[in-house]
Amino acid sequence: MTMDFSRDKPIYSQLVDRICGDILKGKLELGDRLPSVREYAVETGVNVNTVQRVYKELEAMNITETKRGQGTFITSNEERIELLREEMKNQLAENFLTSIEALGFSKEEMLVVLKNKA
Amino acid sequence: MTMDFSRDKPIYSQLVDRICGDILKGKLELGDRLPSVREYAVETGVNVNTVQRVYKELEAMNITETKRGQGTFITSNEERIELLREEMKNQLAENFLTSIEALGFSKEEMLVVLKNKA
DNA sequence: CATAGTGTAATATGTGACTAGTACACTATG
DNA sequence: CATAGTGTACTAGTCACATATTACACTATG
Numbered sequence: 001m002t003m004d005f006s007r008d009k010p011i012y013s014q015l016v017d018r019i020c021g022d023i024l025k026g027k028l029e030l031g032d033r034l035p036s037v038r039e040y041a042v043e044t045g046v047n048v049n050t051v052q053r054v055y056k057e058l059e060a061m062n063i064t065e066t067k068r069g070q071g072t073f074i075t076s077n078e079e080r081i082e083l084l085r086e087e088m089k090n091q092l093a094e095n096f097l098t099s100i101e102a103l104g105f106s107k108e109e110m111l112v113v114l115k116n117k118a
Numbered sequence: 119m120t121m122d123f124s125r126d127k128p129i130y131s132q133l134v135d136r137i138c139g140d141i142l143k144g145k146l147e148l149g150d151r152l153p154s155v156r157e158y159a160v161e162t163g164v165n166v167n168t169v170q171r172v173y174k175e176l177e178a179m180n181i182t183e184t185k186r187g188q189g190t191f192i193t194s195n196e197e198r199i200e201l202l203r204e205e206m207k208n209q210l211a212e213n214f215l216t217s218i219e220a221l222g223f224s225k226e227e228m229l230v231v232l233k234n235k236a
Numbered sequence: 237c238a239t240a241g242t243g244t245a246a247t248a249t250g251t252g253a254c255t256a257g258t259a260c261a262c263t264a265t266g
Numbered sequence: 267c268a269t270a271g272t273g274t275a276c277t278a279g280t281c282a283c284a285t286a287t288t289a290c291a292c293t294a295t296g
Contacts (some may be wrong), residue, residue, distance in 0.1 A: 010283060017220060025222035036242060052244075069242045069293030075288045088221055095233045096214050102135060103206055104143035107232065113211045115231065128254065154272060154285045163254050170274070187263030 003044045011046060015054045023063065023074060024085055031076045034064065121162045129164055130171040137176060141192060142203055147196045152182065 003034040006088050030041045035043060037051045044051070055072050062080055066072045075081065100110055125130050141213055153161060156170040162169070173190050176182040180198055184190045193199070201203045 012283080021221045022209065037244095038242085049286085050284060053284095054241085066243065068244075068291070071242060089223060089228070089231055092214075092217055092221070092223070093235055094227065096210075096232070097236055099210055102273085103139045103210070105207060105210070107236075110207070110211065111232065113207055114214070114225065117211055118215055118225075130240085130254080155274095156272085165254095167274095168255060171254090173273080176239075184273065186264085186274080189272060 012050050012053045012057065015044065015051070019054070019058060020063070020084070020088065022095075023081060024088070026067055028074055029079065030078060032070045032074045034074065035113050036071060088094075121164075130168050130175065132170045133162065133164075133176050137172070138181070138202070138206065141181065141199060142206070146192055148192055148196060150192045152188060152190045152192065195226065196223070 005014050017026070019034070024100075028034075034040065034055070037048050037055060040046075040054075041048045041051045055064065055066065059066055059072075061084070063075055063084055064072050065075055078103060096110075097107065123132050125180070126195050137152070146152075152158065152173070155166050155173065158164075158172075159166045159169045173182065173184060177184050177190075179194055179202070181191055181194075181202055214228075215225065218225060
């Protein structure tokens, strides 16, 4: 595959985002097994250690569970995923509002722009 | 002063944002002279080179003009500033929409969250 | 129990972004 | 022309990130 990564953010971080997105979008389902670190490394054209870091982060976020010798699985805890969804939504919104304020735009002004886009 | 900086973004970049914000907010006016690199370095508790990089970025964006031996001044070109305002507004909006999509949220869903915040 | 497939750990290396220290070049001012 | 105040250039150090390599620990499967 050899994915293309943006250069303004660590690869491991982009992969975490991607997997989270896939979970929230339903592309990955609760209890699903992720590819092995070695598989995923080849798929994405990245080093095994980088994938390991990705899986480590995901586990620290409690959205995956790792079983040695078996693989890494998405948690079956639906509440956790729902919580994740809310957390990320909130974080996104707050970051946005912070940026808006820092640059001196008003919320209303930005809402108009957003509505008129895509 | 010794400003406090977030650790997830380069200092110079945060300073650029800050100055752009101050301009857009009207805290800094067209033609104003910015502090000298050394002054600003002391004010913010940062190295001179970091400030220099900030001023360099600003100049590359055509929002300041630098005169050796005299100082760095905010452009008097009002059109440029207006353009900057539109650019940043657009960029902000687009980045936001990209993130939303990547995580599988809908625009409408996020607009609701935004309206109910701050 | 052998084997192949999991995740994990440790170490070394290269690279680029960021920051810092120091010295230089230009300009205004007296 | 001396001086102090500008911006600028050069060099070096630090750190996070990614990679490469190797070895280890656990589990399923035959």
